[in-house]
Amino acid sequence: MGKVYVLGGAQTDFERNWNKEGKNVIALLKEVVQDGLKNTNLHLADIKELNKENKIACFVGNFIAEKYIEQGHLGALLTEVDEAFYGMPSARYEAACASGSVALDTAASKIRGNEYDVALVIGFELMKTVSAKIGGDFLGRAAYYPTEGEGIEFPFPKLFGRLADELIDRYGYCEERFMENLAMISAKNYGNAKRNPYAQTRKWFMNQEQANLRKTKLNPIVGGRLAVSDCSQVTDGAAMVVLVSERFLKNNFVQKKPVLKGYGHRVAPMTFNKKIEESRGKEYILPWTRQAVLDAYSRAGMGVENIDFFETHDCFTSSEYAAVSAFGITEPGKEYTAIERGLTQLTGSYPINPSGGLIGGGHPVGASGVRMFLDLYKQLAGEAGGYQVEKAENGMMLNIGGSATTNYTFIIGNE
Amino acid sequence: MDIHTITVIGANGTMGCNIAGIFASFGNCKVYMVGRDISTVENAALKAALSVKGDSILRNLIPKDYSQLSQCIQDSELIFESIVEDLQVKREINYKIAKNVQPWQIVCTGTSGLSIENLAGCFTEEMKQRYLGVHFFNPPYNMTLCEIIPGKYTDRELVKELRNYMEQVLVRTTVEVKDTPAFLGNRIGFQFINQAMQYAEKYKYNGGIDYIDAILGPFTGRSMPPIETADFVGLDIHKAIVDHIHMNTNDYAKDSFVLPEYADRIIQAGNLGRKAGKGLYQSVEKEAGERKKYVYDILKGEYREVYHYSFPFAEDMILELRNGNYGEAFESLKNNQSEEAKLCMRFILDYIVYALAITDEIGGIPSDADDVMAAGFHWIPPLAFVEALGGRTETRKLSQKYLSEKILNKIGLERLFRQVDQSKYDYRKYLRAKP
Numbered sequence: 001m002g003k004v005y006v007l008g009g010a011q012t013d014f015e016r017n018w019n020k021e022g023k024n025v026i027a028l029l030k031e032v033v034q035d036g037l038k039n040t041n042l043h044l045a046d047i048k049e050l051n052k053e054n055k056i057a058c059f060v061g062n063f064i065a066e067k068y069i070e071q072g073h074l075g076a077l078l079t080e081v082d083e084a085f086y087g088m089p090s091a092r093y094e095a096a097c098a099s100g101s102v103a104l105d106t107a108a109s110k111i112r113g114n115e116y117d118v119a120l121v122i123g124f125e126l127m128k129t130v131s132a133k134i135g136g137d138f139l140g141r142a143a144y145y146p147t148e149g150e151g152i153e154f155p156f157p158k159l160f161g162r163l164a165d166e167l168i169d170r171y172g173y174c175e176e177r178f179m180e181n182l183a184m185i186s187a188k189n190y191g192n193a194k195r196n197p198y199a200q201t202r203k204w205f206m207n208q209e210q211a212n213l214r215k216t217k218l219n220p221i222v223g224g225r226l227a228v229s230d231c232s233q234v235t236d237g238a239a240m241v242v243l244v245s246e247r248f249l250k251n252n253f254v255q256k257k258p259v260l261k262g263y264g265h266r267v268a269p270m271t272f273n274k275k276i277e278e279s280r281g282k283e284y285i286l287p288w289t290r291q292a293v294l295d296a297y298s299r300a301g302m303g304v305e306n307i308d309f310f311e312t313h314d315c316f317t318s319s320e321y322a323a324v325s326a327f328g329i330t331e332p333g334k335e336y337t338a339i340e341r342g343l344t345q346l347t348g349s350y351p352i353n354p355s356g357g358l359i360g361g362g363h364p365v366g367a368s369g370v371r372m373f374l375d376l377y378k379q380l381a382g383e384a385g386g387y388q389v390e391k392a393e394n395g396m397m398l399n400i401g402g403s404a405t406t407n408y409t410f411i412i413g414n415e
Numbered sequence: 416m417d418i419h420t421i422t423v424i425g426a427n428g429t430m431g432c433n434i435a436g437i438f439a440s441f442g443n444c445k446v447y448m449v450g451r452d453i454s455t456v457e458n459a460a461l462k463a464a465l466s467v468k469g470d471s472i473l474r475n476l477i478p479k480d481y482s483q484l485s486q487c488i489q490d491s492e493l494i495f496e497s498i499v500e501d502l503q504v505k506r507e508i509n510y511k512i513a514k515n516v517q518p519w520q521i522v523c524t525g526t527s528g529l530s531i532e533n534l535a536g537c538f539t540e541e542m543k544q545r546y547l548g549v550h551f552f553n554p555p556y557n558m559t560l561c562e563i564i565p566g567k568y569t570d571r572e573l574v575k576e577l578r579n580y581m582e583q584v585l586v587r588t589t590v591e592v593k594d595t596p597a598f599l600g601n602r603i604g605f606q607f608i609n610q611a612m613q614y615a616e617k618y619k620y621n622g623g624i625d626y627i628d629a630i631l632g633p634f635t636g637r638s639m640p641p642i643e644t645a646d647f648v649g650l651d652i653h654k655a656i657v658d659h660i661h662m663n664t665n666d667y668a669k670d671s672f673v674l675p676e677y678a679d680r681i682i683q684a685g686n687l688g689r690k691a692g693k694g695l696y697q698s699v700e701k702e703a704g705e706r707k708k709y710v711y712d713i714l715k716g717e718y719r720e721v722y723h724y725s726f727p728f729a730e731d732m733i734l735e736l737r738n739g740n741y742g743e744a745f746e747s748l749k750n751n752q753s754e755e756a757k758l759c760m761r762f763i764l765d766y767i768v769y770a771l772a773i774t775d776e777i778g779g780i781p782s783d784a785d786d787v788m789a790a791g792f793h794w795i796p797p798l799a800f801v802e803a804l805g806g807r808t809e810t811r812k813l814s815q816k817y818l819s820e821k822i823l824n825k826i827g828l829e830r831l832f833r834q835v836d837q838s839k840y841d842y843r844k845y846l847r848a849k850p
């Protein structure tokens with residue numbers, strides 16, 4: 001089995017509204033491909049050459065372009081970006097908000113199996129073509145639509161609001177203290193985003209007090225106990241990562257590049273009710289999320305003590321809260337001990353979402369997995385600029401689809 | 416620098432209220448909002464919270480009236496004066512501030528172009544070191560630019576620390592500018608806008624105002640066409656700015672700051688732009704609640720429905736931009752020999768060259784011009800525009816081809832372009848695929 005190296009990549013500026021700019025999906029893909037190739041020192045001529053030898057392929061992550069932009073067949077869409085993509089193996093991979101990760105995982109397996117030398121992994125979503133309400137309904141298809149999505153206004157905030165309820169119930173938290181913890185997560189991610197030049201909210205105001213002031217005019221409730229400040233953003237954007245084989249790296253580059261060390265992929269019951277039923281009486285509310293983390297640790301031969309920083313899927317503050325124990329930073333039910341002591345802050349011993357995550361950075365659904373992976377790369381390569389963590393030898397990401405239904409983890413690190 | 420308590424004077428005004436919001440939110444400062452009467456200031460506090468989308472800051476906003484001014488000042492580390500742009504009125508209030516401050520405090524005046532040197536005259540020699548101009552752009556939550564204008568005596572260390580505070584804590588983009596009329600951003604921006612207004616008169620037989628705006632639409636790097644921007648800003652404010660620059664500067668583009676006669680007529684009639692419901696443009700309600708956009712026809716001297724111009728060069732550019740072909744979009748512009756394409760090109764190059772020349776003249780560096788235009792206007796910044804046009808050699812050549820002899824004789828094109836560096840801004844996001 002071959003090793004999988006990460007050459008780098010690019011993301012678009014998540015502050016941009018492509019609909020307002022009057023630009024289409026081809027313009028979005030062109031930019032991310034051009035920037036991704038430029039940042040990895042690859043040229044379209046190289047791509048053509050590799051394609052002649054059948055040593056390159058494309059993996060496109062996207063959730064639901066059919067709804068947002070009336071477009072399917074997204075792997076083939078790259079042929080509209082440039083002629084260099086004519087004839088290239090390319091397909092779209094989908095697992096709701098974990099679409100980017102399933103594209104990455106497939107790409108990695110093709111490199112590992114020595115079938116291709118170079119894999120271009122591109123995740124994207126254009127979400128600002130419709131109102132938040134209609135978009136919320138589209139996203140409901142990541143849950144079981146007939147019972148959890150259809151006819152329900154903003155289904156996902158409600159599902160993750162139920163996760164917050166379950167956390168309080170199962171671990172017997174004081175509600176006030178728990179909600180304050182969620183506000184700390186929100187304020188941290190907005191704060192980190194201020195340091196990230198690609199983050200959607202980099203100019204927005206948010207602090208812990210504002211995040212904890214729920215049920216107000218400017219921070220209304222959107223699902224259960226969760227308010228606007230607990231939610232990730234509606235975002236337009238794309239991200240690209242280039243994975244390469246050991247042979248390709250050694251032949252073309254002198255510098256060292258991070259390597260993929262482990263991954264995990266577990267699927268939990270589709271509906272939130274069944275998730276809760278299944279895990280009743282167990283330690284973890286989301287046992288398959290935890291299992292995906294353990295699988296990655298086991299494949300990498302590592303434990304939480306070896307991980308220097310994390311990017312997690314904070315689609316809501318409650319999901320980052322649960323991720324703290326899923327990563328093994330604390331025992332389940334004790335997440336607040338890490339949050340309150342500042343362990344997950346940028347300068348803490350287990351920084352979570354130095355990039356700002358989905359809450360601060362933005363969440364173009366199909367791009368998020370690839371964006372997290374890119375952020376792991378940036379930290380490991382020392383290219384994270386203002387949000388660079390002090391120690392970056394190994395980083396881990398957790399990308400989830402649906403209500404923690406598809407769970408994907410990756411560990412990449414320096415050799 | 417650590418700032419906990421500030422006083423904003425003139426906090427019931429648009430700028431004062433928004434500035435209070437920025438300090439109370441990002442800075443988490445306690446802000447005494449001083450205005451003429453408590454109830455209007457209370458209302459301004461609500462607006463300030465709304466402007467930063469944060470109701471938690473209401474706790475930080477303390478409405479006060481002028482009877483409590485000296486107490487507020489004495490309790491503050493920073494005093495931000497943001498009253499009406501009138502030198503005499505500003506001097507009076509600055510004298511009042513001067514009576515109540517001590518050298519451990521900082522005094523900022525919010526002005527879009529009055530002389531800092533003159534205002535500093537209200538203070539003792541010692542306090543002059545703690546006094547400077549700070550020009551926020553409206554609305555500051557979206558426009559992050561702050562021009563920092565030190566006076567002759569302002570302490571350099573204070574300037575450095577304040578800039579750092581504004582960038583790190585208040586999430587501002589700061590540019591230090593010299594105490595020159597209208598400073599940097601407005602000088603560059605309003606040159607472009609006013610010149611467009613002048614050309615509207617020159618081309619009144621082609622349609623005038625909406626004709627020029629159609630040539631300089633969002634596909635050239637601004638979300639709003641220039642003459643419509645003047646309407647949005649307010650024609651009285653536009654007039655005050657360009658008159659001030661025209662009277663007090665003497666650069667090669669001085670004549671482009673002369674307000675065209677038709678604009679003066681519109682102002683005289685009280686049609687001050689969008690805030691007055693009527694100006695250079697007017698939105699007219701037709702039957703069934705449908706609104707139509709009208710424009711002042713300079714030739715006819717009356718308002719008419721806007722024309723829907725269709726210029727082949729603009730259509731081509733928009734199509735290319737829609738598909739992300741930026742190079743091709745500008746090739747269409749360069750290759751098109753129509754009067755409209757040439758006008759468009761001349762305006763773009765004029766903008767780049769004037770921005771570089773003025774920044775140079777007032778002792779700034781080219782990237783300052785980028786910062787002011789990107790963060791103060793959301794316009795494609797000049798250095799980024801150079802890249803969009805194909806780089807500095809190409810842009811210099813185009814300038815030689817398109818700009819008038821009069822301009823070329825007065826500026827050292829070679830030298831100006833030699834200073835041009837890579838922009839830190841991405842030009843792509845500014846170029847909209849929209850007419």
